[in-house]
Amino acid sequence: MPGYDNPMGNSPLEVKVISKRFALPNSASLDVYLQHDGYQALKKALATKPEDVINEVKNSGLRGRGGAGFNTGMKWSFVPKQSAKLKYVVCNADESEPGTCKDRPLMEYDPHQLIEGIIISGYAIQAHQGFIYVRGEYRYLLEIVDRALAEAYARGYLGKNLLGSGFDFDLCTHTGAGAYECGEETALLNSLEGLRGYPRIKPPFPAVLGLYGGPTVINNVETLSNIPHIILNGAGWYAKLGSPKNGGTRLFCLSGHISRPGIYELPMGFPLRRMIEEVGGGVPRGKRLKAVIPGGSSCPVLTAEEIDVAMDYDSVAKIGSMLGSGGVVIMDEDTCMVKVAGRIMRFYAHESCGWCIPCREGTSWLKRLLERFHSGGALPDDPDTALDVAYNILGKTLCPLGDAAAMPTISILQKFRHEFEEHLKLGYCPYEKKAVSVA
Amino acid sequence: MISQTLSRKFDQIITRYPLKRSAMVPLLLYAQDEVGHVSDEVIAEVARRVDVRPIEVTEVISYYSMLHRQPVGKYNIQVCTNISCMLRGADELFDHCCQKLGIGHKQTTPDGLFSLEEVECLGACCGAPAMQVNYDYYENLTPEKVDALIDELKKKEPRSKI
Numbered sequence: 001m002p003g004y005d006n007p008m009g010n011s012p013l014e015v016k017v018i019s020k021r022f023a024l025p026n027s028a029s030l031d032v033y034l035q036h037d038g039y040q041a042l043k044k045a046l047a048t049k050p051e052d053v054i055n056e057v058k059n060s061g062l063r064g065r066g067g068a069g070f071n072t073g074m075k076w077s078f079v080p081k082q083s084a085k086l087k088y089v090v091c092n093a094d095e096s097e098p099g100t101c102k103d104r105p106l107m108e109y110d111p112h113q114l115i116e117g118i119i120i121s122g123y124a125i126q127a128h129q130g131f132i133y134v135r136g137e138y139r140y141l142l143e144i145v146d147r148a149l150a151e152a153y154a155r156g157y158l159g160k161n162l163l164g165s166g167f168d169f170d171l172c173t174h175t176g177a178g179a180y181e182c183g184e185e186t187a188l189l190n191s192l193e194g195l196r197g198y199p200r201i202k203p204p205f206p207a208v209l210g211l212y213g214g215p216t217v218i219n220n221v222e223t224l225s226n227i228p229h230i231i232l233n234g235a236g237w238y239a240k241l242g243s244p245k246n247g248g249t250r251l252f253c254l255s256g257h258i259s260r261p262g263i264y265e266l267p268m269g270f271p272l273r274r275m276i277e278e279v280g281g282g283v284p285r286g287k288r289l290k291a292v293i294p295g296g297s298s299c300p301v302l303t304a305e306e307i308d309v310a311m312d313y314d315s316v317a318k319i320g321s322m323l324g325s326g327g328v329v330i331m332d333e334d335t336c337m338v339k340v341a342g343r344i345m346r347f348y349a350h351e352s353c354g355w356c357i358p359c360r361e362g363t364s365w366l367k368r369l370l371e372r373f374h375s376g377g378a379l380p381d382d383p384d385t386a387l388d389v390a391y392n393i394l395g396k397t398l399c400p401l402g403d404a405a406a407m408p409t410i411s412i413l414q415k416f417r418h419e420f421e422e423h424l425k426l427g428y429c430p431y432e433k434k435a436v437s438v439a
Numbered sequence: 440m441i442s443q444t445l446s447r448k449f450d451q452i453i454t455r456y457p458l459k460r461s462a463m464v465p466l467l468l469y470a471q472d473e474v475g476h477v478s479d480e481v482i483a484e485v486a487r488r489v490d491v492r493p494i495e496v497t498e499v500i501s502y503y504s505m506l507h508r509q510p511v512g513k514y515n516i517q518v519c520t521n522i523s524c525m526l527r528g529a530d531e532l533f534d535h536c537c538q539k540l541g542i543g544h545k546q547t548t549p550d551g552l553f554s555l556e557e558v559e560c561l562g563a564c565c566g567a568p569a570m571q572v573n574y575d576y577y578e579n580l581t582p583e584k585v586d587a588l589i590d591e592l593k594k595k596e597p598r599s600k601i
Contacts (some may be wrong), residue, residue, distance in 0.1 A: 007565040007566055086457070097560070098564070099564050100564065101565055104562055136505045137561055175468055175584055177504075191464065193461055193462035194491075194499065195501060224554055238591075254491075255564035256523055257527075261564075261565045297560075325448075329522055335526065340522065344522060351559065
């Protein structure tokens with residue numbers, strides 16, 4: 001691929017589980033995969049009862065890597081054993097949370113690891129068909145995964161009677177065509193059924209009523225890539241890699257003002273300060289740290305004083321933010337937080353599907369409110385008005401996109417209120433020294 | 440209207456799904472790749488193949504940002520200006536592209552060679568600032584790298600087009 005740079009970082013502090021094969025030559029090929037434990041977990045799973053596979057995953061403490069952080073085995077256990085409708089497994093590869101780029105290398109360098117994870121999840125819930133929903137922009141990954149699928153079919157890892165077990169499983173890719181909202185699981189299902197990607201009302205949850213009306217498990221690429229390791233090495237081994245109730249490792253994407261941007265595989269619960277200072281090499285050019293988005297643009301921002309936190313779901317939630325999807329965005333002292341808030345809101349206003357009014361109207365209002373601190377015409381009441389609008393989106397929409405828009409805005413308005421006041425007082429952005437007219 | 444190769448690909452894609460309609464977006468995207476944009480003929484062809492009315496296809500198209508109803512340039516330059524890229528100079532890079540090509544957001548050069556678009560997160564945050572030219576990724580960009588790339592793409596074209 002022209003101009004393409006390997007996004008993987010390299011740090012001695014990493015614990016490589018799902019990224020351990022990335023550096024091997026031809027790592028995406030089936031032969032290389034088979035030489036390095038490939039499809040051994042599938043063999044083991046097929047010789048085990050489906051409910052025991054679910055229990056193993058449940059006990060490993062693996063939690064959804066797409067952002068919600070729900071226990072994966074628990075999610076699988078909600079699928080009814082008996083169902084008149086066919087069951088499905090859907091892999092969510094619609095990675096589009098700003099700051100997050102970890103599913104890319106998982107599909108590029110180790111597609112068979114993902115495929116094996118999907119087959120095992122299919123066996124666990126006794127589904128016989130799966131889909132990998134890849135965002136439209138990732139065309140080159142679609143081609144890589146398609147090649148891997150063809151290899152797996154040719155060697156009997158997909159299709160009828162897998163490895164002589166009597167279990168059948170079919171798997172294919174599906175391409176999206178540019179829509180952040182389709183990363184939300186019910187919107188993804190509508191999109192996969194050939195409809196506009198609007199979210200569905202929950203309950204019923206997809207585990208009961210999902211794709212084509214059948215019970216469906218939807219998991220993120222990284223979540224499913226962990227499955228073969230859990231089955232092969234055991235739940236206890238996996239759980240011990242991370243912190244309590246937060247099993248395993250995860251891929252953290254360090255971006256923004258950081259000396260060594262890249263994707264690093266670190267144990268769950270790894271301290272954020274060390275992640276920034278030791279793994280990423282700190283803020284470049286001796287600048288001071290101002291703020292960090294811990295898990296993609298939907299998460300409330302943390303100030304430089306809040307980075308002494310363990311990066312697992314529960315610890316980050318305790319300080320009022322979210323571990324999210326692993327996109328750690330670092331901002332230095334010269335960053336204009338008003339501009340950051342405006343840019344994040346422009347994204348959500350663009351991506352709101354328009355189904356729920358608080359989100360459709362609220363994100364557009366907030367975008368205009370936040371951007372006029374720079375474009376001119378901001379009113380002294382605007383910070384309060386913006387907060388009021390944000391609180392009127394929060395918790396009032398069908399899918400989490402509304403919350404995802406409101407939460408970062410609220411956190412920036414609360415933690416960096418002085419920057420908004422400063423813009424109003426000066427009449428220009430102190431970071432760009434550009435005059436703007438204030439009403 | 441579409442090539443035989445694509446027609447066969449369509450037949451194969453439709454068999455993947457229990458419901459033909461599921462193939463709609465993939466078919467539209469692949470047709471766009473070949474035709475250049477989603478024309479009325481593409482809509483009619485896809486509707487016929489997935490067994491829905493053309494209006495139902497039109498409804499779906501407007502939801503997806505990658506489906507274009509109008510022709511775009513041969514090289515569609517999509518610059519990400521979302522948070523990670525913005526922090527590493529994406530706004531300046533986008534302005535540079537505007538100047539270099541003499542066009543703005545969602546515009547095409549008169550010779551039909553280049554289109555420019557400011558897009559949302561491309562999933563290249565650790566290689567910021569980044570852009571896509573059609574489906575190809577270009578990362579860790581500088582104005583100089585963009586200039587070199589655009590000049591190289593121009594050179595590939597027959598003289599009459601420059």
